[in-house]
Amino acid sequence: MSGYPDNQVVVGIDGSACALDAARWAAGAAVRRRAELTLLLAYDVSVGFAGPGVMIAPDVYTDVRHWAQQVLTDAAEAIRAQFPELTVSTLLRRGNAARVLIEATGSALLTVLGSHGDSEWTEAVLGSVAARVAAHGRGPVVVLRDVAADNPSNRPVWVGVEGSDLDAAPLAFALQEASLRQACLVPLHCWGEEPGVIDVPYYSSEAADQRRQEREQRLLAEQLTGWADKYPDVPVLPTLLHGHPATQILHRYQQVPLDARPSLIVVGSRGRSAIAGLLLGSTSHTLIAHSPCPVAVVRTRPDRP
Numbered sequence: 001m002s003g004y005p006d007n008q009v010v011v012g013i014d015g016s017a018c019a020l021d022a023a024r025w026a027a028g029a030a031v032r033r034r035a036e037l038t039l040l041l042a043y044d045v046s047v048g049f050a051g052p053g054v055m056i057a058p059d060v061y062t063d064v065r066h067w068a069q070q071v072l073t074d075a076a077e078a079i080r081a082q083f084p085e086l087t088v089s090t091l092l093r094r095g096n097a098a099r100v101l102i103e104a105t106g107s108a109l110l111t112v113l114g115s116h117g118d119s120e121w122t123e124a125v126l127g128s129v130a131a132r133v134a135a136h137g138r139g140p141v142v143v144l145r146d147v148a149a150d151n152p153s154n155r156p157v158w159v160g161v162e163g164s165d166l167d168a169a170p171l172a173f174a175l176q177e178a179s180l181r182q183a184c185l186v187p188l189h190c191w192g193e194e195p196g197v198i199d200v201p202y203y204s205s206e207a208a209d210q211r212r213q214e215r216e217q218r219l220l221a222e223q224l225t226g227w228a229d230k231y232p233d234v235p236v237l238p239t240l241l242h243g244h245p246a247t248q249i250l251h252r253y254q255q256v257p258l259d260a261r262p263s264l265i266v267v268g269s270r271g272r273s274a275i276a277g278l279l280l281g282s283t284s285h286t287l288i289a290h291s292p293c294p295v296a297v298v299r300t301r302p303d304r305p
Contacts, residue, residue, distance in 0.1 A: 009033065010108040012101050012129070013041045015071040018114035022144050023075055025294065026112035027083045028153060029142075032180040035109055036087040039075050042100035043068040043092070068092055098132040105137035110296075112142045115288065131288055134269070134297040140173055142264075144294045153181045155263040156237075160245055160283060161189045163219045166268055166300040171223070173298045174266040175231045181263065184235040187224060188252070190245040191216040216240055246286035253292060262293055268300040 011026035013019050023039060030037040045064055072090040079088050093100045105111045113130040134141045159174035161167050171187070178185040191212065220238050228236060241248040253261055267284050287295045 006107060007035045008038045008108050009035050009110045009112065010038045010040050010101075010104045011112040012097070012114070012133075013039045013072060013075050014097070015067075016114065018144075020075055020078060022112050022114035023079055024082065025142075025144055026110070027079050027086055027088075029110055029112065031083060031086055032153075033109060036089065037079065037083075038089050038091055038104075038108075039072055039079070040091045040093065040101065040104055041068050041072050042095055042097040044095055044097075065092070065094075098129045098136075101129065101133045102136045102138070105133065105139040105141060108139055110140050110142060111137060112144070115143050115145045131285065134284065134288060137297070138299060140296055140298045142294050142296045143288045145288075145290075146292060153263050154183045155181075155259065155261060156184045156186045157181065157264050157266065158186045158188055158249070158262040159266040160249065160268065161187045161220060161223050162245075162268070163189060163216075163223055167223050169300050170266050170268040170298045171227060173296065174264075175227055175234055177264060177266070177296070178234045179231050182233075183263065184237055185231075186237045186239055186262070187220065188239050188241055188245075188249060189216060189220040189223075190241045190243060190248050192243055213240065213242075245283045246290075249283075249287065250290055264294050264296055265291055266296045266298060269297045 009026050009030040011019075011023045013023060023037075027037050043064055045061055069092055072092060076088050076090050079086070101111060101113070111133065113133060115128060115130040130143045134143055157174050157178040159170055161171065174187075175185055217238075217240055220240060224236060224238060228234075239252075241252065249265065265287060267287060269284050284295075284297050288297070
């Protein structure tokens, strides 16, 4: 989009340690893509800053802008010192942070954000900037709650596969990411009870569960058909889980050995939901709120007009 250069990884900056961690993660992503990095800070002065009915003095805007520019300058210096080979630029925009960042997702290769605050609050209301951008972003958005020092980039990339045509975009992104990281890909497909089927003793037999599991394995294999030819360098380890996707993914993260834990979890998002586009799907927003590793949310289809 106008004002945002191509071949850029964009990261949101706000002066917090969390945002600086996200910038370091984004810098690594930019280096792997041979792209440039843009540090983007959006600022505004709300009416609540001065109080209702009180005009905000012009020097307040000037002071805030100077603060924002200094935050960007400091962050850029820190990233350039750690990644001297990377081209780093800064962009200061006045306006609502979520809206500005959502606009940036339209042209960025990747938009990276740190997530602030209590995870339960984020999960309950999705009120954070990161959650709003992930819900409405037009391109891939990565949200980081924590950046563990013992989480090297060549660990596996996990991707949620639901078993439909909507899997194409998340799979393509996850395979590219695994290839760039020289890591393996672990497609995760979760299955549970059949919709509309009452779970009663005479139906819920071991044989019925076995048949369902075999069917889900075939479905997962079908979804992966052809992708190995596009990324022959990426080992693919399909995995079937039973239960709610977010719950099972988080549980598996805790159960696998340390070196098998993912460096990134990729999930799809349909964009606008039934509630006027305010909420992500339950899997996406639960992972954003609770995942110990970065989560990439990839749009599976454009918003409806």
